[in-house]
Amino acid sequence: MERQPSNQPNVIVFFTDQQRWDTTGIHGNPLGLTPNLDRFAQSGTHLENAFTCQPLCGPARSALQTGLYPTETGCYRNKNPLPPDVRTMAHYFNDAGYKTGYIGKWHLADENPVPASKRGGYQYWLGANALELSSEPYNAILWDNENQRVKLPGYRVDALTDAAVRFVNEHQDDPFFLFLSFLEPHHQNRVDDYVAPDGYRERFQSRYVPPDLAALGGTAHQHLGGYYGMVKRLDENFGRLLDVLKSLNIHKNTIVLFTSDHACHFKTRNALYKQSGHESSIRVPMALGGPGFERGGRLPELISLIDLPPTLLDAAGIQVPEHMQGRSLMPLLRREQIKWPDDLYVQISGVQLGRAIRTQRWKYAVSAPGQDGTEVPGSDRYIEEFLYDLESDPYELTNLIEFESHRAVAERMRKRLLTRMVEAGEDEAEIVPAVTKGSGQRRVLSEEVEI
Known part of the structure; x- marks a missing residue:
């Protein structure tokens, strides 16, 4: 029964x-x-x-x-x-x-x-x-x-x-x-x-x-x-x-x-x-x-x-x-009309101390130089580590973080990440931008920055 x-x-x-x-x-x-x-x-x-x-x-x-x-x-x-x-x-x-x-x-x-x-x-x-x-x-x-x-x-x-x-x-x-x-x-x-x-x-x-x-x-x-x-x-x-x-x-x-x-x-x-x-x-x-x-x-x-x-x-x-x-x-x-976050936040510890944020299109990560990820939970200073375009590079083989063409994307993702860190209860931190270089033929359309 x-x-x-x-x-x-x-x-x-x-x-x-x-x-x-x-x-x-x-x-x-x-x-x-x-x-x-x-x-x-x-x-x-x-x-x-x-x-x-x-x-x-x-x-x-x-x-x-x-x-x-x-x-x-x-x-x-x-x-x-x-x-x-x-x-x-x-x-x-x-x-x-x-x-x-x-x-x-x-x-x-x-x-x-x-x-x-x-x-x-x-x-x-x-x-x-x-x-x-x-x-x-x-x-x-x-x-x-x-x-x-x-x-x-x-x-x-x-x-x-x-x-x-x-x-x-x-x-x-x-x-x-x-x-x-x-x-x-x-x-x-x-x-x-x-x-x-x-x-x-x-x-x-x-x-x-x-x-x-x-x-x-x-x-x-x-x-x-x-x-x-x-x-x-x-x-x-x-x-x-x-x-x-x-x-x-x-x-x-x-x-x-x-x-x-x-x-x-x-x-x-x-x-x-x-x-x-x-x-x-x-x-x-x-x-x-x-x-x-x-x-x-x-x-x-x-x-x-x-x-x-x-x-x-x-x-x-x-x-x-x-x-x-x-x-x-x-x-x-239940198909209710709610606003679900359009990005995802990740904390990283162990071999490095880092943070990452992902949208449907972009992945952006930072790390804390000189910090032991097994000894401290967070840092007040990070440097940019990578940026990937998940639409054209879903397996993350080309790091775009230094490309001038993608600086607007990196800046937008940096702001998103800093906001998410504070929402997670962490102290405010600084993220140092990467040094940029030429991008060749690569370009990012203005409407792609927010995706």
């Missing part, structure tokens, strides 16, 4: 790590890696232009849990734990009578196992702080509510999904909020390799290389086969989880979000895999399904990870806290 829908839909977050947007069929990948996600996005709501607000694991996760920029929570780098007085989505779902559960990688504490006081309010816990440091692809090690060590059988993606299936089955008669957080397709740090299930790397090695990686190299030719194999296994398990919801007859009353914390540039933009303002660092797959999101179509607006907490709370009928810095997508889905 089908469970009668209540006014409290279940909510599941299927959260991958370091997954590029163009690994998916809905974004043109030709390898058939994500048939389950593709079908899900096409029948629900596909957020076509989705981005992280901080391309680094811990900071991105802090934003998704709290709806606040990392500089607001203090989690601007990986080693900074979430402050105990900061409320997460779990706290709001707990208050609304939900059973809340967290399975997988946390990365918002500073120790393993993670004590109850540092788990962000989740009632059920089967997690590890930095899963890449405590487990292996075929040796999934986590800790339970009592901080007892648990070894899960199977490949790590399968093992975590098995645990999620058990949670859903046990709580099918309750309203529940489940956050399922994978490490894959993130690299395994110890070996600096993308370890796919046995036999999967070989299926995808040397098959398709995105244009930026084909041009810039990095570690793509070494790692793409394993990376794609991990994406394939994630999608298979996403399909498994959707099947479970259908078999329990709760699929029509369960909101499901699929997204990732950041993307991966395979050491083409710096010495690591992310921590830059490029699309290959910040653009992620994102889709929503279930109550409120059925047949929502493809949204072209620029959506940030920070918009998801207010969206999930709003969709579940829970009042969105006024202090959250993101915006709920629900008015867009």
